[in-house]
Structures are given as structure tokens and as C-alpha cells.
Amino acid sequence: MSTDSRLESLMARERATFADRHPGSRAAYQRSDHLFGRVPMTWMNKTAGDFPIYLATARGNRIVDVDGNEFVDFALGDTGAMAGHSPAPVVAAVTERVQRGLATMMPTEDAAVAGAELARRFGLPAWSFALTATDANRWAIRLLRAVTGRPKILVNSYCYHGSVDESLIVVGPDGRGASREGNVGAPVDVTLTSRVAEFNDLEGLERELAHGDVAAVLMEPALTNIGIVLPDDGYLAGVRELTRRHGTYLINDETHTFSAGPGGATAFWGLEPDVLTIGKAIGGGVPVGAYGLSAELADALSGRGDLDLVDMGGVGGTLAGNPVSMAATRATLQEVLTDAAFATMIETASAFADGLIRIIEGYGLPWSVSRLGARVEYRFASPAPRNGTESAANANAELEDFLHLYLANRGVLLTPFHNMALMCPQTSLADVARHHEIFDTALKELT
Numbered sequence: 001m002s003t004d005s006r007l008e009s010l011m012a013r014e015r016a017t018f019a020d021r022h023p024g025s026r027a028a029y030q031r032s033d034h035l036f037g038r039v040p041m042t043w044m045n046k047t048a049g050d051f052p053i054y055l056a057t058a059r060g061n062r063i064v065d066v067d068g069n070e071f072v073d074f075a076l077g078d079t080g081a082m083a084g085h086s087p088a089p090v091v092a093a094v095t096e097r098v099q100r101g102l103a104t105m106m107p108t109e110d111a112a113v114a115g116a117e118l119a120r121r122f123g124l125p126a127w128s129f130a131l132t133a134t135d136a137n138r139w140a141i142r143l144l145r146a147v148t149g150r151p152k153i154l155v156n157s158y159c160y161h162g163s164v165d166e167s168l169i170v171v172g173p174d175g176r177g178a179s180r181e182g183n184v185g186a187p188v189d190v191t192l193t194s195r196v197a198e199f200n201d202l203e204g205l206e207r208e209l210a211h212g213d214v215a216a217v218l219m220e221p222a223l224t225n226i227g228i229v230l231p232d233d234g235y236l237a238g239v240r241e242l243t244r245r246h247g248t249y250l251i252n253d254e255t256h257t258f259s260a261g262p263g264g265a266t267a268f269w270g271l272e273p274d275v276l277t278i279g280k281a282i283g284g285g286v287p288v289g290a291y292g293l294s295a296e297l298a299d300a301l302s303g304r305g306d307l308d309l310v311d312m313g314g315v316g317g318t319l320a321g322n323p324v325s326m327a328a329t330r331a332t333l334q335e336v337l338t339d340a341a342f343a344t345m346i347e348t349a350s351a352f353a354d355g356l357i358r359i360i361e362g363y364g365l366p367w368s369v370s371r372l373g374a375r376v377e378y379r380f381a382s383p384a385p386r387n388g389t390e391s392a393a394n395a396n397a398e399l400e401d402f403l404h405l406y407l408a409n410r411g412v413l414l415t416p417f418h419n420m421a422l423m424c425p426q427t428s429l430a431d432v433a434r435h436h437e438i439f440d441t442a443l444k445e446l447t
Helices: 003-021 023-031 089-099 109-122 132-148 202-209 235-245 264-267 293-303 321-336 341-364 390-394 395-408 429-446
Strands: 055-059 062-065 070-073 124-132 152-156 170-171 177-179 194-199 214-219 247-252 275-279 290-292 366-370 375-379 421-422
Touching: 003 023, 003 264, 003 395, 003 429, 023 152, 062 390, 070 421, 070 429, 109 124, 109 275, 109 290, 109 321, 124 293, 124 321, 132 214, 132 247, 132 275, 132 293, 152 202, 152 429, 170 194, 170 293, 170 390, 177 194, 202 214, 202 235, 214 429, 235 247, 247 264, 264 275, 290 293, 290 341, 341 375, 341 429, 395 429
Parallel strands: 152 194, 152 214, 214 247, 247 275
Antiparallel strands: 055 062, 062 070, 124 290, 170 177, 275 290, 366 375, 375 421
16 A cells, blocks of 8 residues: 555544544534634634534643543644643632723733833843734834834745734745735735745845845744744844844744743844744733834834824734733743743753654654754654745645644644644653654554
């Protein structure tokens, strides 16, 4: 039997097993007639089974679904639960805050404490809050367009910055910028608002910046949502030098790369962005986004009397910076995602990566493993891709779905969108061993 035929046969078996194990989830999905796509958000349909798994409870790195199946969770809400599910300090802080008032449009002291801790970790002194990292990116873009008078934003091909319109651009086959396939309802041709360069390509970046119309480079210090793509030696320093030379601001989006350590990739690699955006993990599972500004940029914006930063320009939404989000962020940063917690998470991730490499090499597969702090990913390419376009070209949706479904049917969850495994403070070496045992058995069946 060929590998393709074996994969098809195994996948049919695993889909049948999945359906048998999840009758409650299937019934809940079928009842959801009044949800667009039958789910609260259409991306929840990204599942290797024929319907999504429905949540009952989540604690630490364990999830129990509505059918009573328990999972070791390496997805962790695609970073949203990097602190673990329902961490006790966050639950206590939110419970106490809920009893004292919610949507008041008034600041709380928790916000100032959270801002000070973010400043300590990332080195940027002035912070503001949103409800998502997407919102933080949108507002950062508008601020930097305003302060520079330049119209365009530059991003990396196959980057991910949420649903930010300016980021949905890739390097096309002809080397020019083009709208990313599947872009929904773009307000204008994305090449009117954006420029694009491949990650790890300083020549391409310089060529685009030379036009003189780029207000800011918005980038992850390592690509994540197209699979982990790590920076070459000297690349990030080169980006900073080029942006300064061309009068362009630099935004580091640390929403996923926060896994690198307590101060994210910015502290880990000693980076000096003008703006830093982040979300998800800092709220311990409660919606929050944030952006930090350099002192120079904060002063420049504060002195602009022509900019409405209070009324219609106070972007963020009525519920941004709300008391619950601020209480959760303070508790997460002070009591959960501490320096000590990160040390343990990164040590566990190192063991996860080392074990994966041994298994993959044992089967002689042309795959690779990348790690960014507490985040690990295996790729169907060796060596690992150096940019987003290479990474996208090496995707294998059928093989990925098989591995995800095989693991899920045996009680282990990976992030649905790629082969990412994330460690939280509760993730143990026994959990790592459990994943590896199942992963090894899957490869044995497949090969």
C-alpha cells in the first residue's frame, strides 16, 4: 500500500473513532442552527474531525469535553491560555473584581500596576489597553501614520497580526506584493496600504523602505502562525538599523512570541522596538490587548494638538481597559507567568523538542523541529523554512489533520491551525512523554 493510500485509510478510521467518542459534541454542533457556521466564530470550524469538540471544563493543562473525554492540552487557546486554564490567582482576582463593578468607563489602579509591569518586562514606558492584540495593532498603525505622515505599513509575507487589513499581503510569484489568498472583503487593494518583504530578507526590506512611504514595519520577531520561523543571526538587528536609517518606526507584535520568556523575544534578544503590541496570554484567558510606546513616541504624540486622542480618536472601545481585564492582567503578570514559571515552561519545551527530534530522526523523516521558548513546532521540511512563503509551500494539510486527529482520539490536543505545542506552568514531563508515545505510534502506523 502506498503512503497516500495508507494515510487515507488511517484517516477514515480515525474519523470514525472521533465520531464515536464525541456524540455530545456532534449533537451540540447540529443544534446550533442560529450560529453562522454553527460556531461562535467561524474559525472554530478548523478541526480535523467533522465537527468541533465542545468544552465542559478546563483547568491547568487539562480539558474535559461535554462527553467526558479528558485531554492533555498543548494548544492552550493558541496562546490565550499560556498561563494555564483558569489559573487560581486570576480566578480570584476576577471574582473579586466582578463583585465590585464592571463597565464603568473609569480607570482602576490595576491598570497602572499592569502597565508598570509591562514596562519593566519589555522596556517601553507608556502603555495603553485594548480588548485584543488585533485592536492594539490597528491603533498602533494609526498612531504611526499620524506621527509620520506616511501612508503605508510594511509586514512580512504570511505574517499574522489578527484581522488587520494592512497585514493581509504576501510576496507573489513575481516578487511583488499581492493580496493573500482568501482575503475577505478587503476595503481597498492591499498594495495601496501596505508593502511586504520576506522574513529574513534584509535586501528585500531595504528595497521596500527605500520608497520613503512606510510609516512602520509591523512584525513578529519570529513568525508563528505559519509555523515557527526563527530569525537568522543578525536579521533583527538589521531590521532595526534599516528602519532607523529610513525614518520608519518598528512595531514588535509579541502576542505569540511572548513564549520566548518573561519579556518575550524583545527582552530575550535585546530588541529595541518603538512600539510593542501584545494580547492573549497576558490576561490569563480574559480578553485583553495592549500596546507600549517608547518615551520619544509618546511625547511626540502627546504634543500633537491636532490629533483627537480622547473622543473619536480614543480607539480601543468602551470596554477596553475594563476593570475585569485589568484585574486579570495584573494577576497573570504578577502571580502566574512569572520568571520562575517561564523557566519551568522553557525547560519542559526543551524536553519536548529534544524528544521530537529523536523520534523524527528514528524514522528518517525529512522533517524539522523549531522551538521559541515555551513553544515548539514540528515541520514537514528539513531544514526548517526561513520565511513565510517557504513555510506555506511546505504545508501538508492531510498529514497535519491525521496527526491532530490521531492525537485527539488518544487524549492530546495541538493547536488546530498548525503543529504547535505550547507549555504552561502545569505542563509536566509526563505529559510530554504521553504526547511522544502517541506521536511515535502514529508515525509507526503511517510509515
